[in-house]
Amino acid sequence: MPRKKKPVIEYRHYSLPIHFPVLLLSGERWKISDIKSEHLHFHNHLEIGICYSDSGIMEIKGESVPFTAGDVTFLPRYLPHTTYSSPGEASLWSYLFFSPEDLFQHSFKSAYSNFEPNLWAVLGKNCILNKDKHPMVYSLATSIVEELQQQKPYYQESAYGLLLSLYIELLRIHSTNEALTDQEAGHSLKGDFVISPALEYITRNYMLPMTIDFLADLCHLSTTHFRRKFHEMMGTAPLDFLSSTRIEEACKQLKSTEDSILEISEKVGFHSISSFNRCFSKLMGTSPKEWRKSAQSETQSAKASILEFTGWV
Template sequence: MADNRFHYNNEDDPYFISYKKTYGTNMNAHHYHNSYEVYYLKTGERNLFIKDRVIELKTGDFLIIKPNILHMTRNGKLPEYERIILNYRDDFIDKDKKYQQDLSNLFQQDYMVIHLPLQDRILIEDILNHMILEVDSQLHGYETQIKSLILHLLVTISRSAENNNIKEMNHINSTHEKISDVVKYINQHYYQVITLERLSNCFFISPYYLSRTFKEVTGLNIIEYLNTIRIKEAKRLLRETNYKISLIAEKVGFGSLSNFGRVFKEGTGHSPRYYRTNKNS
């Protein structure tokens, strides 16, 4: 099966557009970014792990994610899929109060899934295809055109949301619901000593079953997920505070500075000190 892809810019730029039509791929890791993400599933099915649960995405679903929300997509029941992703930062769209008021219903939650009726899907696909043509041709004024297209896109989605097209965030099954509770617990207590045995006792699940099921549902084992949450918070503290690195390591749950440094570098590719100096922007 052909793997058709289109990318423009990267996730460090003010906006990023990606189109992909492919067969059966899982993201390599959970990720988050400092931009809004707009994800449109044109065809197929995907399972989305986001924040503390798994959501089934189907053809015609439109997902909006606020900045710094952990998420990952994985194969659904149908492995072939086609999707378009748009990421944009606040500073790319003027921070006009009128815009914020008109679009406020889209950003009251950390994420929202809207199932678009056919008429809206046709319009949305036209807007997204127009964006791709603009960035591909890069004619005079193309970035101004992209800004206007993003606003057109968001207003269209906002109107669709007002028509009660927002999907309920139901758990896929009782197992997913139980693992969601475990994830919420880790999200709230990441700075404490968390072990498989502790979680097993808290949720009355055998260690073996919990370990296996957690990996199946989230795509990570418990330690990998815990470290992801800890590093996410450590990055925030490195950007937003002047705390000593040793104090940050302690605040996010690491028992030693050396272990913190090792895990941080594995997760980011840089030492905490380098990140603070070079990524604090």
């Protein structure tokens, strides 16, 4: 009997605007076909999706969860999923991407250290919230999209307040939702995305020294198996992913601060200016000094060149 083919998992990296780190994807381009993709995908930021029309299925954590117009989806970063519409339909969506710990770090009390709920322990069906059952969620989400589209005076301040309200409402809902048992959550993690702990650690602690052995231990894998699994899912080596994460942060700081290149290189985790310059030039195709000079618009994507060089989706 032939082996069941493993699903391909794609990493989609979105670079957020620097001064207001919220990305909106909307418009007629964001229609989802009724053809089921053979690929799962995941993102580097929390994703909130709003379905405006039609219906279909989301594959989350091995579950096939139906959606319909008016639903709002709430998916953590690094959670593999895919979406397809019902036969003959093409559902229309808007998507918001942001990192709660970056956006809300000054709004929450210090006691709230974990900004994203552990959705590895949440049932996939709880990631889709219906308009009739959760009207406030739908109202807040659609209002945020309108603010970002219309860009009236003070739209960023308004969008920030609405996003904070929406996020708190989502945290409240998920804190009371049915959750998987520890055993079920562990099985789901192993089956879907065993390298997630390493990705989370790199995202939160990129400025610290780390080794492949340490990252492999976080995932309860041997170093050899971890290297192979990481490259299989990410299309790059673990330490290359760490380097690109550091360089993206360096791009943000080069553009948004007056800090020296040496100061920035140390803040993002490089121990010598020469290694920082080499890594930056390799990924971005130019020196940090030249990149800073050419960074013109706020919407420039710090990651664009990195995507080109590493071949990530």
